[in-house]
Amino acid sequence: MNPTRHLTPDEIVERVFPADDRAGAMPEHLATCADCQESVAALHDAWLLDRGAVSGAVDDLPSGFWEAQAAATMAGVRAGAPVDAPVPEVGVFPPRMRGILRHPALAFSSLAAALLLVGGLSLLRSGSTAPPVQTATVTTSEVREVTPAAVNDASDDELLVSVDRALEDSSLAGLVVEETL
Amino acid sequence: MSVDERAAKRELESEILTRVVAGDVDAFEYFVVTYQKRITRFVYTLLRDPADADGITQDVFVKAFRALPEFKGQSAFETWLTRIAINAVRDHIRRRKPVVSFSELRADPDDDGPELPAAFDPADGTSPERDLLSRDIRRRIAEALVALSPRQRAVFVMKHYEEKSIAEIKVVTGLDEGTIKSHLFRAARKLRERLEDLR
Numbered sequence: 001m002n003p004t005r006h007l008t009p010d011e012i013v014e015r016v017f018p019a020d021d022r023a024g025a026m027p028e029h030l031a032t033c034a035d036c037q038e039s040v041a042a043l044h045d046a047w048l049l050d051r052g053a054v055s056g057a058v059d060d061l062p063s064g065f066w067e068a069q070a071a072a073t074m075a076g077v078r079a080g081a082p083v084d085a086p087v088p089e090v091g092v093f094p095p096r097m098r099g100i101l102r103h104p105a106l107a108f109s110s111l112a113a114a115l116l117l118v119g120g121l122s123l124l125r126s127g128s129t130a131p132p133v134q135t136a137t138v139t140t141s142e143v144r145e146v147t148p149a150a151v152n153d154a155s156d157d158e159l160l161v162s163v164d165r166a167l168e169d170s171s172l173a174g175l176v177v178e179e180t181l
Numbered sequence: 182m183s184v185d186e187r188a189a190k191r192e193l194e195s196e197i198l199t200r201v202v203a204g205d206v207d208a209f210e211y212f213v214v215t216y217q218k219r220i221t222r223f224v225y226t227l228l229r230d231p232a233d234a235d236g237i238t239q240d241v242f243v244k245a246f247r248a249l250p251e252f253k254g255q256s257a258f259e260t261w262l263t264r265i266a267i268n269a270v271r272d273h274i275r276r277r278k279p280v281v282s283f284s285e286l287r288a289d290p291d292d293d294g295p296e297l298p299a300a301f302d303p304a305d306g307t308s309p310e311r312d313l314l315s316r317d318i319r320r321r322i323a324e325a326l327v328a329l330s331p332r333q334r335a336v337f338v339m340k341h342y343e344e345k346s347i348a349e350i351k352v353v354t355g356l357d358e359g360t361i362k363s364h365l366f367r368a369a370r371k372l373r374e375r376l377e378d379l380r
């Protein structure tokens with residue numbers, strides 16, 4: 001790279017979003033050009049802002065949201081509902097209400113506020129007689145002994161492919177999980 | 182998490198899986214409670230739609246439950262779950278065509294999105310001009326993200342939002358390293374097209 005010219009847009013993006021585990025060596029020009037540093041910093045800040053916003057929108061959800069989501073999920077699990085179809089009986093928010101979901105934080109809050117009602121209706125609709133959902137039923141105290149897991153990381157891909165194949169099996173035809181992304 | 186902790190977790194999850202497969206359906210709630218936040222965050226980052234994120238997260242666990250007999254524990258449960266989530270998001274995107282852009286989901290084009298917790302707002306404390314620039318770029322990053330193909334989007338989010346290594350992405354997706362890097366490169370290029378005037 002010519003050390004006297006500004007970074008191209010591609011080079012700026014590559015500084016913030018390298019297609020490798022590490023960014024390449026810093027271009028000589030970047031070390032000395034305030035304009036280019038500013039461009040890289042602006043993109044970097046925006047990315048942090050976006051990442052923080054999406055993370056925060058989820059992490060800040062009240063515990064009631066997670067409890068309701070878990071309850072609705074377990075109702076779906078127990079009901080053995082077909083999963084390739086839309087999931088109205090476990091969906092906690094009617095699609096027609098999406099209009100108010102413009103604001104993610106508000107949307108999640110609204111979701112949480114509506115959860116007990118809608119979640120309750122979901123349980124009724126699914127005909128589930130499941131008892132009230134408890135918190136995690138198993139805790140780490142139940143680990144009797146820590147043994148090295150029989151882990152073979154090299155077989156992970158193979159496993160995933162075999163799982164995907166199984167999911168495509170006729171007995172599980174309703175499940176849409178394929179071997180490729 | 183240390184190697185020992187990971188091993189202990191696998192051991193624990195293996196025991197619970199055995200119980201679930203043997204018919205103890207309630208035991209599956211451990212996996213829901215343990216991973217619901219992580220999956221919701223992942224799906225939300227990919228789709229930027231809270232209601233979809235919630236519904237798809239539930240769907241992912243239901244699918245995982247039904248596929249459990251095939252899960253032998255050679256892979257971390259979380260890895261397997263993530264794969265199911267990626268596929269569920271991909272199917273959702275395909276079903277939902279034509280794709281509605283992030284900006285179109287907003288009635289007010291001047292809306293900069295949710296108020297951010299101060300700790301998450303890196304623009305906080307810098308100049309107003311810098312704040313505006315960051316928010317504008319952020320909006321365009323989000324727009325570019327939802328315009329990516331499902332595969333590119335998943336790889337990009339794992340790399341740059343979840344800070345997974347290429348090797349970790351490889352395990353989750355089953356894609357080879359060259360393909361992953363190619364997706365990352367192309368995703369970054371599309372991003373650049375949205376940010377052409379940055380220079």
Ligand SMILES: [Zn+2]
Nearest residue numbers: 006007033036
């Ligand atoms: Zn320059």
